[in-house]
Amino acid sequence: MKSLALISVVITGWLLLSAGGDFPEWGDPDSPANSYRLSQHFVTETFHETAVPNMVTAVLADYRGYDTMFETVVIFTAGIAIISILRVFRTDDPGAGGQTVYEKRPDLIVDTTCRLMIPIIQLFALYVVAHGHHSPGGGFQGGVIFGASFILIALSRDLQAAHKWVPEQRVLNLAGIGILIYAGFGLASMFLGYNFLDYAILHKIMAATPIEARYHSMLGVEIGVAFTVTAIMYSIYSNLASKGTMKEGL
Amino acid sequence: MEFFEAISAKFNYWVYVIIMMIGLYAMIAKNNMVKKLIGMSVFQTAIILFYVSIGVKDGATIPILYHDQVHTGHHHDDHGEEAHHASSEDHGTSDTGHHETDKYGYPTRHAPDVVIDGDDFANPLVHVLMLTAIVVGVATLGVGLAIIQKLHREFGTIEENEIHDIIKSGK
Amino acid sequence: MIWQFDLIILVFLVITAIISLQVKDLLAASMIFGVYSFLMCLLWAGMAAVDVAFTEAAVGAGVSSVFLIATVFRTSRRSSD
Numbered sequence: 001m002k003s004l005a006l007i008s009v010v011i012t013g014w015l016l017l018s019a020g021g022d023f024p025e026w027g028d029p030d031s032p033a034n035s036y037r038l039s040q041h042f043v044t045e046t047f048h049e050t051a052v053p054n055m056v057t058a059v060l061a062d063y064r065g066y067d068t069m070f071e072t073v074v075i076f077t078a079g080i081a082i083i084s085i086l087r088v089f090r091t092d093d094p095g096a097g098g099q100t101v102y103e104k105r106p107d108l109i110v111d112t113t114c115r116l117m118i119p120i121i122q123l124f125a126l127y128v129v130a131h132g133h134h135s136p137g138g139g140f141q142g143g144v145i146f147g148a149s150f151i152l153i154a155l156s157r158d159l160q161a162a163h164k165w166v167p168e169q170r171v172l173n174l175a176g177i178g179i180l181i182y183a184g185f186g187l188a189s190m191f192l193g194y195n196f197l198d199y200a201i202l203h204k205i206m207a208a209t210p211i212e213a214r215y216h217s218m219l220g221v222e223i224g225v226a227f228t229v230t231a232i233m234y235s236i237y238s239n240l241a242s243k244g245t246m247k248e249g250l
Numbered sequence: 251m252e253f254f255e256a257i258s259a260k261f262n263y264w265v266y267v268i269i270m271m272i273g274l275y276a277m278i279a280k281n282n283m284v285k286k287l288i289g290m291s292v293f294q295t296a297i298i299l300f301y302v303s304i305g306v307k308d309g310a311t312i313p314i315l316y317h318d319q320v321h322t323g324h325h326h327d328d329h330g331e332e333a334h335h336a337s338s339e340d341h342g343t344s345d346t347g348h349h350e351t352d353k354y355g356y357p358t359r360h361a362p363d364v365v366i367d368g369d370d371f372a373n374p375l376v377h378v379l380m381l382t383a384i385v386v387g388v389a390t391l392g393v394g395l396a397i398i399q400k401l402h403r404e405f406g407t408i409e410e411n412e413i414h415d416i417i418k419s420g421k
Numbered sequence: 422m423i424w425q426f427d428l429i430i431l432v433f434l435v436i437t438a439i440i441s442l443q444v445k446d447l448l449a450a451s452m453i454f455g456v457y458s459f460l461m462c463l464l465w466a467g468m469a470a471v472d473v474a475f476t477e478a479a480v481g482a483g484v485s486s487v488f489l490i491a492t493v494f495r496t497s498r499r500s501s502d
Contacts, residue, residue, distance in 0.1 A: 005279040013271040020263045027308035029369045034307055039375045040368045043313070051360045053315035055374040056381070056472045064378060071382045078389035082396040135314065136471040140385055144479040151487060209356040229385075233484055236392045241491040243399055250491055265431045269438050276442045282500035284447050284493060288454050291485070292438050295461050295477075302470045312469045372469040380473050388480045388488075395492040402496040409501055 050214045052133045060138065061218040065197045068221075069182050072228050076175055079232035086244030106157045114156035121149040129226045133215070139222035143229030150234040159242055159249025168238050168246070171231045178227030185217055185224075262303050269296040283401065283408045287394045294387040298380045305376030313374040319364065426467060434460050447493045447500050455486040 024031035033039065042059055052058040060068055129142030150171075154162035186197040194201040203213035241249045273296060276289025398408055405413050437460065441453040458481030466474040 002279045005275055009271050009275045009278070012274070013267055016267045016270075017264065020260070020267065023260075023263055024304070026260065026262065026303075027306050029307045029310070031304065033304045033376065034373050036375075039373045042374050043368045043371050044366045046374075047315055047320070047364065047366065048359045048361065053320050054472075055313040055315075055371070056377045059374055059378045060381060067382060071385060074386055075389050078393050081393050085393070085396045085400055136312075136475045138472070140381065141472075141475050141479050144476075144484055148479070148483050148487075151484070155487075203356070210358075211356070211360045232389075237484075237487065237491065240392070240395055240399065240488055241495070243403070243495050250494055261428065261431055265435060268435055272435075272438050272442065280442065281502050282447070284489070284496075285442055285450065285500060285502075288441060288450060288489070291454065291481075292442075292457070295458070295481070298473070298477075299461065299464065302465050302468055302473055305470070306468050310469060312471045314471075377470050377473050380470075381476055384473070384476050384480055388485050391485055392488055395488055398492055399495055408496050 049211065050218070051211050052215055052218065054133055054135065054138075056136075057132050057138050057218065057222075061221050062199060062214055065186075065221065068225065069179075069186070069197070072179055072182060072225050075232050076179055076228055079172075079175060079235050082236055082239050086239045089244070106161075110156050114152055118149050118152055121152070122146060125149065125226075129222060130219070132222055133218065139225030140229055142222075143226035144233060146226065146230040147233030147237075150230070151237045154237065154241070154249050159238065159246070162249070163238070163246065166234070168235060171234055173231075175228045175231035175235070178224040178229075178231070181224030181227070182221050185221055263300070266296050266300045266303070269299070281410045283398045283410065284395075287391060287398070290394070291387065291391055294383065298383055301376050301380050301383075305373035307369065307372055310370060310372045313371045313377065315366070319366075320361075423467070427464065430460055430464050430467075434464070445500055445502075447498050448490065450500075451486055451489040451493060454489065455482050458482040458485065 024033075028034070042055055042063070046055045046058045047053060050058050050062055052062075125142045125145035127142075128137040128145060129139060132138035132142070150162070150166055153165060185199070185202070188205070189198045189201055190196050192201045192204060199214040199217035200210040201213075202217055203210045206213050206216060208216060238246060238249075270293055273289045273291075273293030277286050277293065280286050280289065401413065402408050405416050407413060407416075434457065437453055437457040441450050441457055444450050444453070458477060462474045462478045462482065465477065
């Protein structure tokens with residue numbers, strides 16, 4: 001079995017390497033990917049059409065906003081799938097209950113350090129979400145960092161203590177609210193008569209020009225993505241670290 | 251030195267194929283389930299490396315506009331809108347001629363005198379596609395790990411051949 | 422893009438990928454997977470893909486390693502191959 005796998009992998013690798021000669025020159029500005037007219041349009045016209053200096057955020061949240069909405073739905077679905085895989089127990093299952101919950105005292109050094117660091121991490125996560133238009137960042141990055149701060153609470157103390165501070169059921173509500181915010185922006189554009197997720201028409205309900213309406217809607221949409229990613233990262237960690245029982249963490 | 255430079259130009263493409271094949275071999279041939287998942291992750295990041303490599307331009311910078319490029323083209327845009335609009339209507343033919351307004355009276359082009367050269371910045375379309383790929387990859391990893399824990403709960407082991415033996419001999 | 426850095430990082434990338442799949446201790450494999458992820462992040466930052474590098478640093482070297490270690494802790498730590 002292993003030798004068969006090795007042979008097939010070597011053959012596939014040889015085929016791919018022999019196609020390597022057809023690749024364009026390294027760093028060529030006229031390669032087919034770089035001279036494609038859509039890439040050129042994104043570089044030269046993004047600032048004039050949306051007033052956002054970060055081209056990647058503008059393309060992600062505005063020009064390809066439909067992709068990003070369904071990517072958020074994929075993350076949400078993964079969180080729900082993990083809940084449905086791990087939290088269903090059979091009655092005769094020996095690994096389900098029966099976890100000895102003993103009193104664990106948090107270590108002093110770890111506890112103090114994490115207490116100092118967690119507010120700073122959360123502040124930085126909010127900064128990353130809000131400043132995504134002018135610097136590298138955006139909804140995903142800020143959401144993952146915020147979720148990691150919740151995971152840090154659960155790691156420095158116990159999972160039970162983390163659930164007392166940040167109850168997991170309430171946090172899952174946040175995941176649904178994030179997707180509703182994103183779809184809400186799209187539906188608002190649709191109810192005003194234009195396409196789904198066409199932000200320019202939202203200048204009628206915001207006090208801004210159409211170009212600035214796109215700028216501000218991108219921020220709103222990124223906030224929705226950050227909510228969902230935060231909640232799901234924390235939920236996945238809770239489920240994985242306690243085998244679904246939510247009794248004892250790492 | 252030039253030989254090494256030429257090697258490292260094409261080396262990126264060779265390394266992506268090598269890492270992809272390492273990940274593929276691990277997914278097929280390893281017995282342990284966690285190793286298979288690590289192989290899947292290695293495979294996914296190798297694909298992302300390839301896509302990012304084809305978006306590189308020589309002498310180009312990151313796809314974010316400079317601060318002075320953004321702010322010297324127009325001054326205090328939010329309360330200079332009417333003045334800008336009025337002055338652009340006066341000499342609308344002397345510049346690029348893009349100073350139209352749409353039917354609500356707002357300008358259709360923000361900061362029209364900022365000129366951006368397409369060759370100065372890396373290709374942003376590729377980066378956007380790969381952002382989605384990374385996040386979907388971590389979601390898939392999470393679901394895979396949950397399935398591994400469920401298998402461990404059912405069979406008591408995470409080695410593939412032992413699970414096959416248990417199933418064949420009937421539980 | 423400094424080609425000397427790129428060459429060294431690419432060589433280390435292949436080495437860490439192979440080692441992460443060959444060690445018998447699954448905790449060590451997760452750690453080295455975190456190192457692999459971080460080296461990828463450095464490579465992409467050198468190629469002017471800063472958003473992708475930021476996301477990979479947060480997701481790959483942060484959250485993904487924690488998920489792997491949580492699973493290894495809850496199942497078994499040795500692997501037969």
